[in-house]
Amino acid sequence: MSKRKADPAWTVFQLAEPIPGLDDDYIFLNSRYQVNVRAMPPHAVFGESVWLSIKRRDKQPIRNWRDLQRIKNELCGPECEGVELFPSESRLVDSANQYHMTVFSTYKFPFGYSGRYVTEKTSRGGVQEPFEPDARPADLGALDEEADRLLEQILARIAMQTAVVIAKKE
Secondary structure, three states: OOOOOOOOOOOOOOOOOOOOOOOOEEEEEEEOEEEEEEEEEOOOOOOOEEEEEEEEOOOOOOOOOHHHHHHHHHHHOOEEEOOOOOOOHHHHHOOEEEEEEEOOOOOOOOOOOOOOOOOOOOOOOOOOOOOOOOOOOOOOOOOHHHHHHHHHHHHHHHHHHHHHHHHHHO
């Protein structure tokens, strides 16, 4: 299997010329991605949203979560929440290395984490890649010590509960 060459440096998204037949889409390009942005009709529960159709300019697959988060932040705003749907097979459309995200301007999902924690730290068998220099968050690693302390408490609680279950079985 050949390894893909390194990605070009990230550049600011620029509005591209419209594509005939895609009158409802705004098309943005940067050094890596093409993103079609379409405003969706407001929803009674979710409110205003946009649909992002995202593909790499080199047509390769995307699975870089940070790039997708950065696209969402730069084109829609850092406090908007987006979702990628893994549909039922009866609604599946899979014809290109193209990804779709629906981003809501004000709706916050009732699931997901309740706070923020970003790190480059690799610990407990997990591996984390470093941020690109121009994308390093200001609060990077600020919560590492507190997170380690909380994780130790959780692991101790799990160990205690496991010991209780084992003792009951004996």
